Amino acid sequence: MKKTIAIIGLGAMGSRLAQNLLKAGYPLVVCNRTVEKAQPLVERGATLASSPRAAVEQSDVAIAMVTDDAISRQVWLAPEIGALFGLTPEKTAIEMSTLTVDWVRELGVAIAQRGAGFLEAPVVGSRPQAEVKKLISLVGGSTETLTQVQAILTDAGVVRIHHIGALGQGMAMKLAVNALFGVQVVALAELLGLLSKSGLPPEAAMACLGELPILSLAAKGAGGLMVAQNHAPLFPLELVEKDFRYVTQTAHSLEAMIPASSVVLETYRRAIAQGYGGENITGIVQLFVE
Numbered sequence: 001m002k003k004t005i006a007i008i009g010l011g012a013m014g015s016r017l018a019q020n021l022l023k024a025g026y027p028l029v030v031c032n033r034t035v036e037k038a039q040p041l042v043e044r045g046a047t048l049a050s051s052p053r054a055a056v057e058q059s060d061v062a063i064a065m066v067t068d069d070a071i072s073r074q075v076w077l078a079p080e081i082g083a084l085f086g087l088t089p090e091k092t093a094i095e096m097s098t099l100t101v102d103w104v105r106e107l108g109v110a111i112a113q114r115g116a117g118f119l120e121a122p123v124v125g126s127r128p129q130a131e132v133k134k135l136i137s138l139v140g141g142s143t144e145t146l147t148q149v150q151a152i153l154t155d156a157g158v159v160r161i162h163h164i165g166a167l168g169q170g171m172a173m174k175l176a177v178n179a180l181f182g183v184q185v186v187a188l189a190e191l192l193g194l195l196s197k198s199g200l201p202p203e204a205a206m207a208c209l210g211e212l213p214i215l216s217l218a219a220k221g222a223g224g225l226m227v228a229q230n231h232a233p234l235f236p237l238e239l240v241e242k243d244f245r246y247v248t249q250t251a252h253s254l255e256a257m258i259p260a261s262s263v264v265l266e267t268y269r270r271a272i273a274q275g276y277g278g279e280n281i282t283g284i285v286q287l288f289v290e
Contacts, residue, residue, distance in 0.1 A: 006059035014065035016130035056086030089115035122174035140170030193288025231283035
């Protein structure tokens, strides 16, 4: 018999993880601040919990997928209704959100005091990858706990798991991945702007750049969306800015130098100030190409 899974947070990613688990035949409990978002899953057989704690109490494995540290902290630690207070030694908690290293380690200490298992498992990929179960998970935590829940992660939509190391290291890697992508996107956008001012249209510029080995597949895909002026929010700029903030916070905590990421963060903030925050990361090109 399959374990009962709780999904806390039914946004773009959490809802798709939940759909995948339902399709795979898992008993599912869901919890979301906006109850209406849970209705399609309830209609397909999921149970709606009244609070994160209630969701954990009704499940064997609890997965959180939320926007940021503040919401994650509320989900886990809210007095009386926080998910933490539903954990017991036989249960496992998985935090799949993109968070700060400091917070996920603090959370790990609190969960360890409850005697429950805990993994961080942030994912590389967005809605399209979640829908076709092609997410890549960057795991931090014990090998024993990962072994116990690996099949669940796979059924939720993860095609490949990288066990990065101890708790916090998976989150550090996720922030590094997002920052590396974000730096590439800004560099490409500003250079398309430069080439455009030289008289070379973005379409022609990408036709050349896309054939060269200097451009990563991810940057090439982003460039195609820039040329098409398709900025439908797969990775919204406001979330990109949040991740760069978390990178800078982590760097400060570790006394690491990140000059390029710091400059790029200010560029994303400029885009948000100009009203592009809800658009995809590729919307940054609008700062440079008229």
